[in-house]
Amino acid sequence: MQIVHLTEEWEIISKLNVGGFGTIYSAKSKTCENAVLKLIPKKPGAGRELLFENIGGQPNIMPILDTGEWEDFWVIVMPRAEKSLRDFLNESGGKLEQDEAVLVLIDIATALEALQNNDVVHRDLKPENVLFWEGHWRLADFGIARYASATTDTATWKYAMTLPYAAPEQWRSERATSATDIYATGILAYELIMGKCPFIGPSEHDYRGQHLHHDAPLPTGCSSSLAALIGECMFKSPQTRPTASNALTRLKSLQKPESEVSRRLREVNKAAVLERAKQDASISAVKSELEHRNQLAKDANKSLESILGTLKDQLVRELSQGILRESAFNSWQFSLNQITLSCSGFQTVAAAVLNSPGFPAPFEVIGFSAIVLQIPADQHGYGGRSHSLWFCDAENKDIFRWYETAFMFFALSGKQGSKDPFALEPDAKAGRTLAPIYGTEFQIAWPFTPIDQGETNDFIERWMGWFADAYEGKLRHPRSMPERDPSNSWRKK
Numbered sequence: 001m002q003i004v005h006l007t008e009e010w011e012i013i014s015k016l017n018v019g020g021f022g023t024i025y026s027a028k029s030k031t032c033e034n035a036v037l038k039l040i041p042k043k044p045g046a047g048r049e050l051l052f053e054n055i056g057g058q059p060n061i062m063p064i065l066d067t068g069e070w071e072d073f074w075v076i077v078m079p080r081a082e083k084s085l086r087d088f089l090n091e092s093g094g095k096l097e098q099d100e101a102v103l104v105l106i107d108i109a110t111a112l113e114a115l116q117n118n119d120v121v122h123r124d125l126k127p128e129n130v131l132f133w134e135g136h137w138r139l140a141d142f143g144i145a146r147y148a149s150a151t152t153d154t155a156t157w158k159y160a161m162t163l164p165y166a167a168p169e170q171w172r173s174e175r176a177t178s179a180t181d182i183y184a185t186g187i188l189a190y191e192l193i194m195g196k197c198p199f200i201g202p203s204e205h206d207y208r209g210q211h212l213h214h215d216a217p218l219p220t221g222c223s224s225s226l227a228a229l230i231g232e233c234m235f236k237s238p239q240t241r242p243t244a245s246n247a248l249t250r251l252k253s254l255q256k257p258e259s260e261v262s263r264r265l266r267e268v269n270k271a272a273v274l275e276r277a278k279q280d281a282s283i284s285a286v287k288s289e290l291e292h293r294n295q296l297a298k299d300a301n302k303s304l305e306s307i308l309g310t311l312k313d314q315l316v317r318e319l320s321q322g323i324l325r326e327s328a329f330n331s332w333q334f335s336l337n338q339i340t341l342s343c344s345g346f347q348t349v350a351a352a353v354l355n356s357p358g359f360p361a362p363f364e365v366i367g368f369s370a371i372v373l374q375i376p377a378d379q380h381g382y383g384g385r386s387h388s389l390w391f392c393d394a395e396n397k398d399i400f401r402w403y404e405t406a407f408m409f410f411a412l413s414g415k416q417g418s419k420d421p422f423a424l425e426p427d428a429k430a431g432r433t434l435a436p437i438y439g440t441e442f443q444i445a446w447p448f449t450p451i452d453q454g455e456t457n458d459f460i461e462r463w464m465g466w467f468a469d470a471y472e473g474k475l476r477h478p479r480s481m482p483e484r485d486p487s488n489s490w491r492k493k
Contacts, residue, residue, distance in 0.1 A: 006068035006075060010037055026080065034080045035065060039073040055120055055142060060111035062131055062140035078140065081131035085188075089127060095195035098222045098254075104130075105189055106251045107137035112185065112244035115139075116178040123176045125184035126165045127191070163207040164197040168236050171208050179238035182247065186216075186233025193219040193226070198234070212236075224267045225454075226254055231273040232453065237292070239393070239400045240299040242453055250454045265310055265456065272306030293351065296366045296400055300391035301346045303402060303452050304369055305330055308343045311460045315341065315467070339470045340374040341463065347425075354431030361431045362492055365392040366400060370423035371463065375470045377418060382477045384470070386423040387446060388430075394448045394490040404459060405489075406446035407433065408481045413441070420477055421445035434490060445482040447489035 002012040004027070013026040016036065027037035055061050066077040085104065089095065096104070108130060115122065122129070122139060129141045161170050167183035170176060190198050198217055199210035216234035218227045229250050235241050242250070308330070315334045316324055322336040329345030346369050354361030372386040387406040394403050406421035407430070424430040424442065432440045451459040469475040 004037060004070045004075060006066045008066055010077060012037060032065060035077050036080045038076045042072050042074060055118060058114040060107050060136050060138045062133060062138045079133060081133040083132050085127035085130035085137060096192045098226060101192040102251055102254050104137050104192060108185055109244055109248035109251055111139045112181050113248055116244045121176045121178055122181050124162055125181050125188065126162045127188060163201060163204060164199060166211060168212050169238055171211055177238060178244060179241045182233050182241045186230050189230045190219050193222050228269045228273045235299060237295050237299055239296060239398050243399060246453050268310045269306050272302055275302055293366060297348045300367050304346050307451060307456050310456060311463060314460060336471060338376050339467065341467050342372045344370045349426055353426050356428035356431055359432045359435045362434055362490060363393050365390050365426040367391045368426050373466055373470060375475055381418055383418040385421055386419050388423040390426055401450050402452040403448040404451050405444060405448045407442045408445035410441060410443050421483060444486040447484055447486040
């Protein structure tokens with residue numbers, strides 16, 4: 001009988017498993033009859049602090065009962081879980097039905113949301129590290145990946161990360177973030193639905209090329225909403241992946257009955273995510289800042305194509321007497337009698353495009369488009385409205401999304417255009433409207449409103465409604481401007 005002396009005395013009962021970076025035993029103490037004890041060899045280059053993240057009390061995280069050192073090992077003691085997600089998959093024939101997979105993913109996303117709020121990154125999310133205990137799937141083995149990375153030759157990857165689940169940025173030796181865990185969640189979710197990972201190696205060299213350059217396929221046999229979410233999680237650019245909170249909200253929505261219209265919209269989005277993923281597969285392994293922006297722009301273009309394509313398809317489907325004219329770069333115009341709704345194609349912009357002397361921009365813009373509703377001018381010269389569509393990190397730094405906004409002339413200028421509110425391209429003048437001053441030429445008339453990643457329906461319904469108002473002669477100049485309070489809809493410098 002071996003006794004490991006930590007805060008408590010732990011009796012080692014039997015060996016359970018030998019992992020890539022430690023050995024697991026069943027154990028017990030006077031206060032806990034059913035625990036597991038992990039012995040992690042002390043290695044040069046990594047100390048005990050790398051093994052333990054400050055995550056006590058967070059939802060869906062396996063608790064640590066005791067820690068310390070014994071002989072030539074660091075020791076972690078946890079409650080013994082009922083099973084791992086890998087065990088559960090094996091019992092279930094290798095894959096799960098959608099409803100069961102969603103329940104697992106909701107538990108994982110709940111844990112990742114808590115980790116992100118605490119600036120903690122797991123770095124090695126995989127079915128072996130997801131354990132079922134006290135009615136929930138929980139994450140375990142925090143810090144092991146960091147510890148392995150610190151003690152492993154940089155030319156050898158297989159102990160520092162798990163190859164089928166490793167994000168592109170890990171292969172490039174870049175800093176792991178919460179988006180790294182989201183990528184691994186996408187791989188894991190694909191495996192739950194399809195019974196295999198999207199990339200299968202088999203060699204380390206093969207895995208590296210696949211994660212960096214190959215198209216991540218969408219799963220089949222599940223709803224288009226879930227398939228699109230999984231595809232977005234596997235985007236190559238970390239900044240374009242959903243946050244844990246966004247993923248959790250969308251996963252919970254899958255537990256509700258889906259309307260026919262929602263199903264059709266999700267199918268359109270699913271197709272666009274698949275096409276974007278094909279473009280995404282050509283990212284270079286070594287990215288300069290310009291290459292990075294170019295990749296973000298490609299992601300943005302595909303996302304915009306999905307959003308505006310859904311609006312266009314719905315107009316054509318529901319208004320059979322209208323005329324659609326399509327131009328280059330995905331721009332189009334839909335007309336019914338004298339009412340016209342048009343969308344300009346995606347255009348990229350230079351870095352820091354919003355900056356001007358004395359007015360540093362609070363966020364970065366990658367590209368833009370615009371949507372315009374044109375009506376015959378009324379007796380006051382009012383001829384419709386237009387809104388800007390900017391792909392930017394307006395709310396959270398380095399989290400790029402599509403946002404809808406609109407502008408107006410400065411309230412005290414006395415000016416009014418034929419369209420109000422109106423769209424502006426992202427430039428220095430538009431940037432000055434974001435500064436905490438008064439007296440600029442323009443001001444914000446519509447808050448920065450996300451229109452992607454599961455939030456497309458409101459955008460489409462709003463513009464469809466305005467088109468109907470215009471045709472019925474009910475579209476008027478807004479009664480007050482700004483039309484909606486834009487305060488706090490973008491982050492300040």
